[in-house]
Amino acid sequence: MVTLGKRLRRWLAFAGLTALLVMTGCSREQIPVLNPQGPVAQKQYDLIMWSIALMTIVIVAVFALFTYVLIKYRAKPENEGYNPPDQHGSRLLETIWTLIPVIIVIALAIPTVKVTYDLEKPPSQHKEPVTIKVTSANWKWIFRYPEEGISTVNYVNIPADVPVKFELDAVGPMNSFWVPELGGQEYTMPDMEMAMWLEADKPGTYTGRSASYSGEHFTHMTFNVNAQSEKDYEKWVNKVKKTAPKQSEAEFRKLLEPGRVPEMTFSSYPKNADEIEVEKNREDGLDRYENRQGGHHEHQEHTGHMNHEGHQSH
Template sequence: MKKGLFAFLTTAPLLFLSGCESKLVVFDPQGPVARSITELINWSLIWMLLVVVVVFGLFGYIVWKYREKKDNLDYEPPDEHGSTLLEIIWTAIPILIVVALTIPTVKTLYALEEVPQGYEDKEPITIHVTSADWKWIFSYPEEGIETVNYVNIPADTPILFKLTSASTMQSFWVPALGGQKYTMGKMETEMYLIADYPGSYEGQNTNFNGRGYADMKFEVLAQTRSEYDKWVQEVKETAPKLTEEEYEELLKPTHLGRLTFSNTHLDWVNHADHNSKTYTHPELYRGHGYQGKIFEEEDNYRNKTSDDIDEHDHQEDTEHGGDHSGH
């Protein structure tokens, strides 16, 4: 019976976990921001594991040591007034654990508000992020272009995302590159993200805001610098202009595929402005349009080394240069 129980305990987890992915995205960071968050998570897990091991260990020890046996069936414990030393110990230990978790958490959170260490001398690229039901709009004010449901960035370069919302509150999250931040109408939050190497990473909304939020996803495509510059120039030369009427239609609660424009809606509205118009359409929330194809293919650059990237940078034609232009 003991052998059967042991076999069950060793194989049961495999049955429950067989459908899970081999690794979680948050534990496979692809940039310095994500790494700092992963290190904080690991630090917290160590302390939680320590607490669990000690508590369950003491529980098992006490249950076994003070169990009822034949030689103590009539045992009556004496009256005790407790131990002052023990009271101090089990009060001080949780306080020390909270301090050990709080200090690195606060330091990490404040550090995330600045350009990551080691990138202070690199000029960040600013991208305005506007969330709407149920899509993501990315505006490049310096380049004068705009994309929907995908954002291209150069690798190894700090990106300053300025986050706001055209309607309801959403949450902007790219697990492989960093943590999440809320987007709110008539307000603006900021987030720095960096991708170590070229790669394709999934972003999503993690704040429930209606029936379409689960499919409110986007792609972050980190490119080599030459690919990124080539893409920007291509968009400027070939993408259509976005009109104010088209933009207001785009903000209605629908799912869309990828869109690309050679101007930005910042020319006539900035949703972070306290006096800006609110684009909500509650009468349309009962139904929405066709779910567009957001991701065209699997990760494009993963597992490439830095040497591969340098060699790739000198090639005149790139394999994936035009696959993600979106227009």
């Protein structure tokens, strides 16, 4: 049996969502983050709706009190020259308006902490997960499947209704991996492995993107997540192993260089791919350091030359 409190929360969340959609002129399906297609996204969606419900309560209460005060204490002919009496503090009222924000923060904090910890675990813990390594590079996404030994670029295939652990890192600038219909975003960082769990409820194609500015072509850092039935996923893996070209170390190194590329598929990737990425990041870091130091030395030499000339003229 649905309690009055639950009905009220649902109505408020619905009212807030409706207002949001009306203001944006979009349907729920047109806003990916409000169209969850997996258990991770569903938990985050529920948290968003709960937050909207609480904020709706606050907005309604504030506007109701505002309207009441405007009407009750508006200027009227019979009140002309009225001087209100001195008022002392009310402990009851002060307690109420102090407790209300505390209650709201607690009501937001408890489910937020719970969901945050839940997202650190596989969405479906009774199913064997799939691991996929993700590397963001300027300006492309590289996906490696350690269990299958294959690799794709700018698209990724996953089995539907199976938890997928994405192990994230970056070559070059920090970036952000985001598939709105399947879950929230997670950062990719050089030489630091991050992880996130995602799962698709059913087969379908979901758009992923970079959620962080990373240079000239970051807007083109989009990719498709193709969720397939487990049978179709296995067929695809076997087909890639038999028909796709192997990826040489030279090709992998070239892929890490800045530039845009189309979707690509490989039946293998270098066994030392992780070491190559670390080496590339260190080379880039050293180049940036040397460039800064070079500029600093040039400034010193130029300053020293001017001082020397000034000394001679003197």
